[in-house]
Amino acid sequence: MSDQDDMSAWGDALAEQADAEGSSTATDDDPWGSALAEQADAEATSQGDIDAASFDALEKGRGEGGEKVDLDVLLDIPVTLQLEIGRAKVSIRNLLSYTQGSVIEMDRLAGEPLDLLVNGTLIAHGEVVVINDKFGVRLTDVVSPQERIKKLK
Incomplete structure (x- = not known):
């Protein structure tokens, strides 16, 4: 009812x-x-x-490329890039005992690729390079869009 x-x-x-x-x-x-x-x-x-709604105007534009989306609006949005060399879980006691020169053991081995994160999402893997006394990253593997979507779910 x-x-x-x-x-x-x-x-x-x-x-x-x-x-x-x-x-x-x-x-x-x-x-x-x-x-x-x-x-x-x-x-x-x-x-x-009551009249039925008409969606003729919406259906005409779908799939025909009637109007192009202006992607220039999106190109100026700032994003945060992060390079992650590894992670470590430590207790607060150990964290407070660190001083200058302390070595923190990470969960990755030497030579393993770094993770490139864009706004917290894994985008690629890379390796550190030094050019003219500045650090950079050479991308060695870019995560496919399908893999990124799978990780979101």
């Missing part, structure tokens, strides 16, 4: 009750009954006035 049918049934039941009591002021005593009956009647008469 739909909400409209519920309201109509309540309105009809309250109207029947008012008629059974024989009081013409029963609707004045119970404004909910008359309001529900009135709403049900209004919804029943307005059902014929």
Whole structure:
């Protein structure tokens, strides 16, 4: 039973009750009954006035390349690049004991590729290079879009 049918049934039941009591002021005593009956009647008469939505304009543009999306808007959005050489879990006691020159053991071996993360999402693997006294990264493996989507799920 739909909400409209519920309201109509309540309105009809309250109207029947008012008629059974024989009081013409029963609707004045119970404004909910008359309001529900009135709403049900209004919804029943307005059902014929509703037109189906037309999506012709939307369907024409789909798949035909009618309008091109301007990707230049997206090209200026800043993103954060991170290079991760490894991770380590340590207790707070050990963390507080670190001083200058302390060595922290990571979960990766020497020579393993670094992870390149863009806004926290793995995009590629690479290796560190030094050019003119500056560090850089040479990408050795780019993660495919299908693999990235699988990791999101």
